[in-house]
Amino acid sequence: MSRRSYSEGVRSCCDIDRVTVERSIARRISCRTAGHAEGSALVRPRVARAFAGVVLVVALVILSAVVPPFSTGASATSPTGSSTSATITAVGGLADVVGTGASSLPVTPRSLGDALVLTVKVSSASSHVASVSGGGAASWSKLVGFASSSSTDMEIWLGTVTTPGGASITVAYSSSVATRSVELTAQEFTAGLGAATVWAKDSAGGQDNTSSVTIASPALTPTATGELYLSYSRSPGQVLAGSTSGFTYDPTALGNMVLYDPGVTGAVAPTSLQSPAATSSSVGALVTVS
Numbered sequence: 001m002s003r004r005s006y007s008e009g010v011r012s013c014c015d016i017d018r019v020t021v022e023r024s025i026a027r028r029i030s031c032r033t034a035g036h037a038e039g040s041a042l043v044r045p046r047v048a049r050a051f052a053g054v055v056l057v058v059a060l061v062i063l064s065a066v067v068p069p070f071s072t073g074a075s076a077t078s079p080t081g082s083s084t085s086a087t088i089t090a091v092g093g094l095a096d097v098v099g100t101g102a103s104s105l106p107v108t109p110r111s112l113g114d115a116l117v118l119t120v121k122v123s124s125a126s127s128h129v130a131s132v133s134g135g136g137a138a139s140w141s142k143l144v145g146f147a148s149s150s151s152t153d154m155e156i157w158l159g160t161v162t163t164p165g166g167a168s169i170t171v172a173y174s175s176s177v178a179t180r181s182v183e184l185t186a187q188e189f190t191a192g193l194g195a196a197t198v199w200a201k202d203s204a205g206g207q208d209n210t211s212s213v214t215i216a217s218p219a220l221t222p223t224a225t226g227e228l229y230l231s232y233s234r235s236p237g238q239v240l241a242g243s244t245s246g247f248t249y250d251p252t253a254l255g256n257m258v259l260y261d262p263g264v265t266g267a268v269a270p271t272s273l274q275s276p277a278a279t280s281s282s283v284g285a286l287v288t289v290s
Contacts, residue, residue, distance in 0.1 A: 085226045086191035086289050088262035094250045095186040102182040105169045109136045109161040113197030114190045115287065117143075118157040118169060119232035119258060123181040125151035127173050135169035135186070138162045146206025148281035152234055154206060156285050160199055161188070183254045189228055189262060191289040202227055204285035213277045215239075217259065218284035219269035229268055230260040231284035237274035244270035 091114060095107045109116060116137045120129050125147060132140040137159030145155040159169075169186060191197055205218035217231035229247075233239075239257045241249035246261040247270050257272045264286065274280065 085224070086193055086197075088189050088191050088226065088228050088289055090248065090260070090262060091188040091190050093187075094252070094258055096183070096253045097185075098181075098183045098252075098254045100181060101176075101178040102184055103171045103173070103177070105135070105171075105184040105186055106166070107135050107169055107186050107188070108166045109164050109188055111164055111190055112161055112195040113193055114161040114188050115197075115199045115228070115289075116159045116161060116169070117187050117189065117228075117230050117260075117287070118159065118171075119183075119185045119230075119283075120153070120155045120157070120171060121183040121232065121234055121254070121256065122153040122173070122177055123151070124153055124175075124177060127175045127177050127180060128153045129155050129157070129171055130174045131172045132157045132159065133170050133172075134167055135159060136161055136163040136165060136167040137169075141201070143201050143285040143287070144204035144206055144283050146281070146283045148206075148234065149208045150234075150279070150281065152281065154232060154234060154281065154283045156204065156230065156232060156283055158199060158201065158285075158287060160197065162195075181254075183252060183256065185232070185252055185258055187230070187250075187258065187260065193289070198290045200288050200290075202286035202288050204283070206283040207281065209280045209282065211277050211279050213273055213275060215242075215257065215272045215274055215280040215282060217270045217272070217282045219267065220284060220286050221267040222264050222286050222288075224288060225265045226289075227264045228260065228262045228287040228289070229264045229270070229284065230258070230287070231270060231282055233257045233259075233272060233280055233282035235274040235278060235280040237276055237278045240273040240275065242270060242272040244268070 091110055097105050140159040143156040143158050147153055203220050209216050215233045215235050234256050239251050239255050247259050250258045
């Protein structure tokens with residue numbers, strides 16, 4: 001036989017498809033069992049079923065090797081629905097100015113997107129803050145305003161830094177405060193999220209406190225974890241730091257108190273102290289970040 005004829009014969013054998021092979025195997029099984037006695041009618045079906053089972057097993061093995069396992073899109077070892085929340089921290093110290101008719105507070109915000117929290121105390125029952133501007137911040141909004149029983153207006157405002165660097169916060173009043181004692185304070189906070197940071201009011205409150213050495217700030221409950229709580233309280237006595245866990249106490253130039261916790265996770269009711277016992281008043285607010 002020539003080499004060419006041999007190659008064509010091999011090629012011809014390789015071209016036989018699977019169906020032809022199966023039929024050939026079936027015929028061989030039939031021939032081998034044809035000479036048996038009357039039980040051969042039962043043997044053929046049994047052999048056929050056995051052969052079919054072998055073919056099915058082989059097919060499943062092949063499929064398992066080439067078809068990737070079904071995935072539901074969720075990992076058994078990875079938690080679903082988890083998210084990371086930003087951590088709020090204070091930046092620098094408290095800016096503070098006291099004076100009759102004071103309406104400007106110098107500040108030096110450091111980073112785009114940071115929050116400036118402004119407190120205003122005016123010894124007047126009729127004057128309140130009409131607007132706030134400047135300080136390198138925009139979108140100023142009032143978080144809370146409270147007129148105390150001692151004829152004092154107390155407010156907290158929030159702005160977002162758009163221009164870092166030296167600037168002055170300007171406060172406009174609803175009526176003249178030229179003869180009124182005013183105190184302005186501001187504290188910067190950051191979440192490290194940059195210019196796209198969004199600060200928003202969660203809840204706020206104001207209250208008068210009966211005569212005591214304890215000055216209570218409003219009890220508030222955050223709707224999310226890691227919120228910022230800030231309070232300003234006014235008292236006629238010597239103000240002293242309290243001991244509420246997680247809070248920073250910052251006495252003001254006028255003898256009042258700013259206290260804050262940038263990571264509130266549950267209901268809070270912070271307190272500070274004064275000596276001697278006297279009436280007091282306070283405002284407080286919770287702020288979210290995203």
